[in-house]
Amino acid sequence: MPVYWKVFLINGTVLGAATLSLVLAPVSVSRQVVVSEVLVLTIGLGIMLLANALVLRTSLAPVDRVIREMRAEQDASNARALAAQEAERHRIAQELHDEVGQNLTVVLLGLKQLERRAPADLAAELALLREATRDGLDDVRRVARQLRPGVLEDLGLTSALASLTNDFAEHSGASVRRVVAPGLPPLTSEAELVVYRVAQEALTNAARHAAAHDVTLSLTRAGDRVVLEVTDDGHGFDTTRDGAGLRGMRERATLVAGDLTLRSASHGTTVRLAVPVAPA
């Protein structure tokens, strides 16, 4: 039965019972209401509300449960979608590096050989081809790198964050200070990826939305958690307007049982992510 009819039926039954009891009970309300009558009416109303509440509660409990389950299911499915997306990106990046990149390298080196032996008029043509191949190789590498930070997998989180901040400094013109506490406990590879992606998003926001000049990125330990903090001196942005970037950061944090907090004011923004340390 739809929730609407269920509620209607329950309310109808309770009101019906109240009406019936008014009709059948030997009571009347005076024109000038007296205290005892008010008392009886209040008690009656109380019983009516109580009965209504009890019946509604028991009959709507399954609805609440379903909603809770749906929310959990949605979180889980978002998490699965994110994980699937990362896995797919990983696969494509790998393929680009190992197959396309290697083959273009073969072409590049082969063209160089041909160029040496070719007559002058052909050599110039071959040199053009070689430059085009080099551009292709650069493109493949750039795309692969955007898809998946190979450095994270190969060299670890510290190197990946260093590379991220170097890149950021080069492209945004803002200056970045990087503070990574030595001897941080290990994180799961999922958690590392989340820390990396959140740092990436926070830096992007700092440059794109907040026009920051100075950014500090720190990775430290707090109890059994590792904490990433990205602080900028930009003009801040509306954190309640949950743009795709912010929602993405939250979803990723949920993925690894992390906590994301965001403070933004006119003098700067702080993004803080705490993720649990990998179980030993």
Added chain:
Amino acid sequence: MTAARLLLADDHALVRRGVRLILDQEPDLTVVAEAGDGAEAVELARSTEVDLVVLDIAMPRMTGLQAAREIGRRTASGEPPRVLMLSMHDNEQYFFESLRVGASGYVLKSVADEDLVEACRAALRGEAFVYPGAMSALVRDYLDRMRRGERVPETVLTEREDEVIKLIAEGSSSKEIAQALTISIKTVERHRANILGKLGMRDRTQLTRYAIRAGLIEP
């Protein structure tokens, strides 16, 4: 003059062949052995007498970085050979990691046709081959430190070197710098070398020391 003996490792046979053809063309370089993965490279480096090992970073069984570390350990028959990394990754972190595991240079595959021979010669001379992406990261870090008033190696750069260092920090390539300053690429390269020398980053040891001090790599 006897040619330097090279060991070449890449899991892609055709890439290996291409690289070999480039190197064998030079009278002072000769490839004496080839390996298809990191573990094989380590074995060959132990059993064959070589002066320089050129390692692809991404290889199965043992990555180039792991192999470089192993090869650097060889001490039974004297000095271990020098190591040069060949890589698809345009990322200064790979360069620093390469230095850390004992390699003296890092060459991007996309410029291997131009830079590889020079990088091999530099490595054989005992100099570091700093690839352009890492150079701009190093220089940017240096300028940042100077601006913040931190202690940096004392240097007196000429006016021209000052112009070049700023362009490098902005990520300009040698070609772009040459165009911007209307000088030849060769001159730019010479300025680059001089700047590295003055900043105390000429060889692997100096570079590694600087990168550790600057917090670019962990000790």
